Amino acid sequence: MPSSKQEAAKHDSANRKSTKTKQPKPARKPRKHCNALDGRQWIKNSISVWSDVRKQTGETKLGHPASFPEMLVERLIETFLPLDGESVLDPFAGSGSTLVAAERAGKCGIGLEISPEYVETANARLLALREDGGEETPTDAKQPDGSSGSVVHCDSATNLLTYVSPDSIDLCITSPPYWNILNQRRTADMKAVRHYGNRPDDLGVIEDYEEFLTATTKVLADVFTGLKPGAYCCVIVMDLRKKNRFFPLHSDLATRLVDVGYVLDDLIIWNRQAEYNNLRPLGYPSVFRVNKVHEYIVLMQKPRDAK
Numbered sequence: 391m392p393s394s395k396q397e398a399a400k401h402d403s404a405n406r407k408s409t410k411t412k413q414p415k416p417a418r419k420p421r422k423h424c425n426a427l428d429g430r431q432w433i434k435n436s437i438s439v440w441s442d443v444r445k446q447t448g449e450t451k452l453g454h455p456a457s458f459p460e461m462l463v464e465r466l467i468e469t470f471l472p473l474d475g476e477s478v479l480d481p482f483a484g485s486g487s488t489l490v491a492a493e494r495a496g497k498c499g500i501g502l503e504i505s506p507e508y509v510e511t512a513n514a515r516l517l518a519l520r521e522d523g524g525e526e527t528p529t530d531a532k533q534p535d536g537s538s539g540s541v542v543h544c545d546s547a548t549n550l551l552t553y554v555s556p557d558s559i560d561l562c563i564t565s566p567p568y569w570n571i572l573n574q575r576r577t578a579d580m581k582a583v584r585h586y587g588n589r590p591d592d593l594g595v596i597e598d599y600e601e602f603l604t605a606t607t608k609v610l611a612d613v614f615t616g617l618k619p620g621a622y623c624c625v626i627v628m629d630l631r632k633k634n635r636f637f638p639l640h641s642d643l644a645t646r647l648v649d650v651g652y653v654l655d656d657l658i659i660w661n662r663q664a665e666y667n668n669l670r671p672l673g674y675p676s677v678f679r680v681n682k683v684h685e686y687i688v689l690m691q692k693p694r695d696a697k
């Protein structure tokens with residue numbers, strides 16, 4: 391037979407249970423959003439291979455040998471620019487794809503480009519966007535110095551910090567020259583050699599691979615200084631081959647950027663296979679060679695607690 395003590399304990403525990411169930415659940419703190427993507431877009435952008443990124447008709451006629459599609463920049467902006475972010479930097483602006491996509495998204499692009507012809511192309515694209523865009527075009531977004539509208543400076547990226555203050559930029563999206571590879575014969579599809587113009591400060595004319603890596607790292611170290619803590623730097627590069635030697639540019643650069651202080655956050659593969667319609671059997675039949683039809687988007691991040 392249960393004692394009265396046991397009965398009382400049972401009674402107490404039943405009481406505790408019933409009070410517990412009656413307690414209202416504490417309200418969940420709203421989670422902070424890092425971007426404005428909905429769940430469907432979030433999944434799409436999170437897939438590690440991007441195969442649907444294409445240039446639009448006008449973009450194929452820009453006359454730049456390595457311009458990237460605005461669509462690529464749009465996707466990186468919607469994914470990696472913080473909700474309150476405004477400024478998007480490209481120290482190797484080329485034909486201005488980063489700046490045009492930033493401005494189309496209502497943000498401010500800041501670019502440097504060493505070739506006056508490409509600066510002209512970039513400015514013409516920005517002007518056309520402003521003239522065509524009407525209501526949809528910008529914007530209240532401001533440059534870190536308070537001015538509005540995207541700008542491209544005709545100068546070497548080695549002078550970046552004369553245009554950009556420390557801890558002021560929300561996102562960097564850039565594609566440095568692919569070493570001096572554009573001066574080489576294109577073995578994959580035998581298309582004509584096209585280069586950027588071979589100016590003395592052009593990183594694409596440096597002969598020595600280590601020197602090229604050092605010079606590119608130096609520019610991206612200045613980008614690190616210019617980024618706000620926590621901001622991303624998306625570097626778009628391709629691995630390279632010269633005759634018998636393979637150069638894993640994406641990983642060589644990432645290793646150096648980690649030494650600068652960046653965190654290597656992840657990699658996305660940009661699959662460009664649809665653009666290669668004239669592939670040859672490289673090395674056939676004596677030595678098997680890989681036809682590279684992808685580039686890497688190397689996602690580097692300035693740590694949130696960076697000093």
Ligand SMILES: C[S@@+](CC[C@H](N)C(=O)[O-])C[C@H]1O[C@@H](n2cnc3c(N)ncnc32)[C@H](O)[C@@H]1O
Nearest residue numbers: 457458482484485487503504546547586592593
């Ligand atoms: C891969 S392309 C970038 C293309 C660009 N993303 C676009 O969509 O047009 C690299 C660019 O870097 C430029 N460049 C090379 N050395 C430079 C330097 N020291 N400073 C600034 N730009 C440089 C080249 O002229 C070229 O336009």
